[in-house]
Amino acid sequence: MPLPVRRSVRTVLTYLALFVAIILSLFPLFWLFLTSIKPKSLTFAIPPAWIFPPTLENYEEVFLYGPFSQYFLNSLIVALGTTAIAITVGTLAAYAFARFTFRGSQLFQMLVLVPQIIPPITIIIPLFILFRSINMIDRTPSLIFTYLSFTIPLSIWMMIGFIRDVPRELEEAALIDGASRWQVMWKVVFPLVAPGLAATAILCFIYSWNEFLYAVILTGRNAKTVPVAITGFITNRDILWGRIAASGSMVLLPVLVFALSVQRYLVRGLSKGAVKG
């Protein structure tokens, strides 16, 4: 074969393989969504129904039977609360690590990796005993507190990288002009790391929003988050697939939108070692 032809065949095959990879990646998510808008009589139709009059009955049922909107609110409160605390505290610490070296800073930076390594069960057993003894089981603040164990290290980790990218000279110039350290942080550094800060916040939000093990142990009827509530559609008699698909699609929607919006930073953070929580 002449070279140009061979090259274009290769290009076509490359795109074809990538196309298959994309289809395989997205199909399960697409299928879940399709099931959620199917009439219940067609959920398990064989051959599968691809075209049908879409319905919202599954979504209606999710909210009709049980306080599902309450669970959504819980998830939102926990995820937002965790994120707000984690990025505030984490960014301050990250600034210190990025700009100063002090005794133990190396060690402390290594410790940030600890929650990525230990099994979550190690943390939840003592916290469960603690919350039980002070009557804080099934309350959202307990969950927020627990989620800080992985969101603070994550935000320190990501923000160190972003702050290091800000040229020191900019800060030194501001310091010479008489600005205080705080002013330098607020007026020089933060505006420049704003995109990184947003990406970090979104990651903290996604991880808290998705979290299951801590939530299933620490919450009951009141503070239940959506991932825990979804598993409640598996009853002793039946698995309510329509409702699982509908509530699952609703949980996934913000995650997918956020993930797409920060994917550039995500790739960067991930290849630096911050892994799936």
Added chain:
Amino acid sequence: MLIAPALALMVAVLAYPLSYSFWLSFHEWTLRGFRAGVPLVWLDNYLELFGEFEFWRSMRVTILFMVGAITLEFILGMALALLLNVGIRGRGLIRALILLPMMATNVVIGLGWRMMYNFDAGIINWFLSLVGIPPVTWLSSVDMALPSVIIVDVWNTTSFVALILLAGLQTIPDDPLEAARIDGASHWQAFYHITLPLLRPTILVALLWRIIDTFRIFDVVFTLTGGGPASATEVVSLYAYRNGFQKFDLGYASAISYAMIAMILLVAFILFRLIGRSEQIF
């Protein structure tokens, strides 16, 4: 100080629980007995653990899962990374799309796949029937349950492996590859003798993270199979969960979790030594 709030919170949510559960692993804490006191039992929890058939079974399941999932993820991930490494248009979009499974909520992943794995009416068996393959008892047979869990994990995290390997590939200079090409090496030879050795640190880093993460897997297995059928998919974190939060034997569960930590540290130590320069972890 700037790090004071972070430090205080980290002590409260990490250092305190970690030391408490270490303490607890040498004590007896059961729902029935804890009000009367938490007696010191020295190494009893650990001795019970090492003599317990169910613990070793869960370790076996975990290691089978780990080896199966990581092998497939690295083969497919490497292929994907090589495909993405040639200059193609739309790479950003493709990368974003294949990343979505990784960010998706684990509980939803588990339940969504459970629906697709359904024996009578699941979409996967229907696809198989189109090409003439008889239906597979995915989650309900002892033999197929673990492979089914592995497939879901491969779907879930191959893109993570691919992206780390891609980042590594992009740091490899073109010169040695070109030189090899001029000397008449085939694509495979160039890949095997040049790309792969240069990629070694990246591969080891990715391997370290995947080992740690597969060792700790919980959510997906919990929602997909709950550990069944007949404990065929009961990974070690499910075993710890069952003892801790169904039997409420928290001293014993703490001992399980510390046995897990010891094993993770051992593997991490070995891989750190292999990687050599530790800063490449980050």
